[in-house]
Amino acid sequence: MKGMIFDLKHYAVHDGPGIRTTVFLKGCPLHCRWCQNPEGISPEHELMLMPNRCARCGDCVRVCKYQALAQKEDGEVVVDRSRCVFCGDCEAVCQREAIGLVGREVTVEDILAEVEKDRLFFDQSGGGVTLTGGEPLFQPELAEALIDQLSRAGIKVALDTSGYAPEKTFLRLAQKSDLVLFDLKMMDGDQHRKFTGVSNRLILKNLKVLDEIGQAVWIRFPLIPGVNDRRENLKAMADFLLKLKSVKMINVLPYHRGGVGKFHRLNQDDQFGIFEPPSQAMIDSVINYFRGRGLVVKQGG
Ligand code: SF4
Ligand code: SF4
Incomplete structure (x- = not known):
């Protein structure tokens, strides 16, 4: 079960x-x-982003194979939730625990x-x-x-x-x-x-x-x-x-x-x-x- x-x-x-x-x-x-x-x-799973922890390094954006993440000019990470398949790759790469899956x-x-x-x-x-x-x-x-x-x-x-x-x-x-x-x-x-x-x-x-x-x-x-x-x-x-x-x-x-x-x-x-x-x-x-x-x-x- x-x-x-x-x-x-x-x-x-x-x-x-x-x-x-x-x-x-x-x-x-x-x-x-x-x-x-x-x-x-x-x-279902959900993706949670914690901007106050984010260093704007862009690692998560680069690792996402589904183009669910992008960065604005000032480095802020934005999520396109319709593209996320909850693979968890961004969570694994983030050093600041600023992005992760819930569930x-x-x-x-x-x-x-x-x-x-x-x-x-x-x-x-x-x-x-x-x-x-x-x-x-x-x-x-x-x-x-x-x-x-x-x-x-x-x-x-x-x-x-x-x-x-x-x-x-x-x-x-x-x-x-x-x-x-x-x-x-x-x-x-x-x-x-x-x-x-x-x-x-x-x-x-x-x-x-x-x-x-x-x-x-x-x-x-x-x-x-x-x-x-x-x-x-x-x-x-x-x-x-x-x-x-x-x-x-x-x-x-x-x-x-x-x-x-x-x-x-x-x-x-x-x-x-x-x-x-x-x-x-x-x-x-x-x-x-x-x-x-x-x-x-x-x-x-
Ligand atoms: S990897 Fe983490 S710290 Fe770097 S931009 Fe993504 S969420 Fe922010
Ligand atoms: S969980 Fe996977 S698909 Fe969703 S944003 Fe992170 S790396 Fe991209």
Whole structure:
């Protein structure tokens, strides 16, 4: 079983309980305007150029057999993405790590070998592995094989999902996991479509079904000023969540601009937005509102 990941982080402490290894599966059906990991949206390889590291030596341009790279008069490297075949030659030749491919084809065994290095930390901290993305259910075969193998190895698995996946697949993989980290962004269907590209109907339905089977859920709420911070949205969320019995906690995740540089490097600025990060006063006010409604809330994951 093979699949595509775009990152694997050891010692993560914000992606579920304890110390974790977080595996980032590539590909996502949503297109959130505030995405922090835009390199996780396309299920394919991508070419990333980091102009701030580039020495403008031109080695990558000379090595590219497909004329996908060129240099302007001032030496700036420009990419013609329609010509790139992701051979990786430019990455291999660049001394400054200024150009490279995003996305690595891996087997389940490759990932397990990485995860095993952290087993001691899992045992001591109550941690485990978190599958995230992108959207891990966008590669359901890889996600399921990983969950099965990790469970067999006695390692706890958290599934971090947007909930936007066919119900059968979603439920099967969620049930096999030890914990579901469920992203809930906003309740208004039109606004959800406007900011993420998809309706939230399937997401809310999947969350309800998940609750019916009693799976433990942490809600992940990305707080983005001007998008989902209004009282109307917070109230609708609290009303919805208070009807569920399996939600253990809400993680309020304040927006930050960590993804913005990546939009530039992927040449996708037009597809994303730049928002104002919330002040601590706003974060506290949101947390206090949810707490006032009787929900367990924590800032961060
Ligand atoms: S090889 Fe690297 S440093 Fe040289 S021009 Fe290409 S990206 Fe820039
Ligand atoms: S990955 Fe290959 S085809 Fe694409 S720009 Fe680099 S050298 Fe050219």
